[in-house]
Amino acid sequence: MSGAAQCGSADTCAPRGLASSGQKPIAEILHPLSAAEEPLSPGPDVTVNVGGDKEAGLTNGTPVEMSSPASASSLFNRLQLDDDLEGDNRDPYAFTETRDLFVTVDDPKKHVSTMETYITYRVSTKTTRVEFDLPEYSVRRRYQDFDWLRIKLEDSQPTHLIPPLPEKFVMKGVVDRFSEEFVETRMKALDKFLKRVADHPVLSFNPHLNAFLSAKDLNKRQGLALLSKVGESVKQVTGGYKLRARPAEFCAMGDYLDTFSQKLGTIDRIAQRILKEQSEYLTELREYGTVYSSWAGSEEELQRPLEGVAGCVSTCCGALEDMSENMSQDFLPVLKEYVLYTESMKNVLRKRDQSQAEYEGRLEAAILRKQEDRTPIPMEVEKCQDKVECFNADLKADWERWQSNKRQDFKQLLTGMADKNIIYYEKSQAAWESLVTLLQDKQTEDKTSETN
Structure with a gap:
């Protein structure tokens, strides 16, 4: 699928039909009676009622039964984590895109110079696309190069959801950003970011991605001048204009994102507390075995029974350490990624609202001029309408893709967490059962020695 198959930029998209998003044609809106009689709706502020007797739920438009699940399998079914979900079948890209671009981030290396110390990662690419001069590339990139790419994607593809990067800054003295564990976790996050971009049917054709994957040296001197100019022009048009209500589907998106981010925040705080308690318990357990x-x-x-107890405790320590490591390196990073993902989606929604406000502001100004001196409708109004339609179409497509990815990621996350817990308890149970056998054998030996 080529980048031309979908709106790549709000400034360059072609006109499209209006029936899908509910926008009225300009000729109908400009009718004097309909324009005068059309009431103004409230602004775009989205609120989520999390108080009262009912807890905010994540139904995503589908009723969810609130009774307790009878088993783990029924829980997964209720959470809609199956591979053959109807939602996945509605993915607009599922039957049209063919993967012909494969990227991998690996092999982190530490570089020490007189000015700074930093980590670079190997970015390997395999492709059959004609936009690339070679079928394979291997370049080294550091975090700020990934950050440059994301900024360029946001600049040139403002109507699309750009996957998030892991947070750049860490608290000094709390996390060592050059530790093997931190570098490994960041490498996985950068790999996931780049794979999401490379799998996107529009973002993957962006020329900045091509340069990132193939160029030996990136030209990062271009700043955000274009983006700033676009932002200022929108502010000038929309500064004194109160936006009418979002379409219902985008209001539902905003409500869902607010509730989803609240849930993720709560889970993250509890998981952090559990991880801390597990670490403290592990320290005590090791001393106990000693x-x-x-x-x-x-x-x-x-001697034999006491050594058996010490061995059981040691086995339990190893199993608990593995489970805690899985939570810190696999579970928590996914939660943080989706917290950042929701912020990225909210940012695209805000841009969509700005585009709608720009269109409505210019439209009302054109209506007033037409009523006063019969001047024709400026072309810029139609361009603004096309921009809103472009935002709506791209945002809905990216929303479907995001929901599909989220279901798959959380299915893998929750099943992985369940497996790790099962392994932990199985190892602990087996260790203590072996101790029971040892004690029984010791008791038999004692009775035999007493008889003799």
Whole structure:
């Protein structure tokens, strides 16, 4: 699928039909009676009622039964995490896109110079696209290069949802940004970001992505002048204009994002607390096992049972450490990614609202001029209407894609967490069951020695 198949920029998209988004044709809106009689709706502010007796839910337009699930499988079914969901079948790109661009981020390396210390990552690309001169590329990029790419994508594709990058800044003294664990986690996040961009049917054809994947040295001197000029022009037009209500489908998106981000924030805080408590418990458990090991050295008769207890505790420590590592390196990063994802989606919604406000402001000004001196409708009004339609179409397509990715990611996240917990308890149970066998054998030996 080529980039021309969809609106790539709000400034260059072609006119489209108006029936899909509910926008009225200009000729109908400019009719004196309909223009005078049409009431003004409230502004675009979106609020979520999380108080009262009912808790805000994430139904996404589908009724959800509130009774407790009978099993884990029924819970997954209620959360709509199956691969064959109807929502996935509605993905507008599912049957049209063919993957011909594959990217991978790996092999982090630390660079130390007199001025700074930084990490670079190898970005490998394989493709059959004619836009690339070679079928394979391998370049090294650092975090600020990924940040440059994301800024350029936001600049040149303002109507699309740009995947988020992991947060750049970390608290000094709390997280070592050069530690193996931190670099590994960031590398996975950068790899996911680049894969999402490369799999997108429009973003993947962006020339800045081409340069990022193939150029040995990126030309990053171009600033945000164009973006700033566009933003200032929109502010001038919409500064004194109160936006009419968003279309219902975009209001539903805003409500969902607000509730979803609240839920993720709560889960993240609880998970952080659980991880901290697990770390404290692990420290105590290790000391507990050490006591039994030292005790076994001074009690010849109880040496085997005490060493057995120490071995069980050691096994439990290893299993708990694996589970905690999975939570810190796999579970929490996905939560944080989707917290950033919701902010990116809200940002696109705000841009859509600005585009709608610009269109409505110019339209009302044109209506007044037409009523006063019969001047024709300026072409810029029609261009603004096309821009709004472009925003609506691109945003709805990206929303469907985001929902599909989210279902798949959270299915993998929750099933992975369940598997890790099962493994932890199975290892712990097996260790303590082996101790029971050891104690029974010891008891049998004692009885035999007493008989003899």
